[in-house]
Amino acid sequence: MSPxxxxxxxxxxxxNIHELSRDPVRVLITSAMWIDGGYWLPYAVLYTVFHAQAERWLGTLRWLAVCVAAHVLATLISEGALLKAIHDGVAPHSAAYTLDIGVSYALAGVVGVLTYRIAAPWRYPYLAVVLIVYGVPFAASPTFTALGHFVSVLIGLACFPLARGRGKPWNPKETLAALRG
Incomplete structure (x- = not known):
């Protein structure tokens, strides 16, 4: 494609706000099918690692529910915050046309729900890293995208009922012991 x-x-x-106001269902579906610019490799690696693990653990329907909930709800919350910022004069009116595509909100939701895949006490350092990775950018530069990613993680964490009873949590200590023989 030409640029x-x-x-x-x-x-x-x-x-974005403009497209959501015109055809929300279409853009909520189609935006998740594309990634912006040169970010395809990190998303491919993260998708393979996190999504494959989550889908195997949760099952396809539960995994898809987490992805859809994180993508749709975080999009609506972050774009709603941007709309408020435009109305309050904090953001320019042109922000209603900002490019906002990709699977990153779904990925962040899956990263959040995977907290429950890890056995305690190992899940707490994982959770701390996740909250730092997604919380620091939001705290440092509260853009609608940073808000969307942070909210997506919280949505993933709120999906605990989908994770409950999905098998024995992964214990890194057991894995290391098995590798040592």
Whole structure:
């Protein structure tokens, strides 16, 4: 795609305020099918590691429920916050057309729910790292995207009922002992 065509193509699939007001269902679905620019490799690696583990552990329907909940709810919350910022004069009106695509909110939700896959006490350092990775950018520069990622993690954590009873949690200590023989 030429850069101009790509920009227009992605903007029509963006979950920005303008597109959400025109056709919310279409853009909520199509925005999750694309990634912006050169970020495909990190998302491919994270998708493979986190999503594959989560889908195997939760089952396809529960995994998909976490992904959809995180993507849709975080999009609506973050774009709602941006709309308020526009109305309050904190953000420019042009922000309603900001490019907002990708699977990152779904990924952040899965990262959150995977907290319950890890046995205590190991889950607490994992949770601390997750909250730091997603919370520090939001605290340092509270953009709508940083808000969306942080909210996605919280949505993933709120999906505990989907994780309950899904088998024995993974214990890193047991894995290390097995590797040592």
């Amino acid at each position: 101009e065509f790509e920009k227009d193509f992605l903007r029509q699939r963006s979950t």
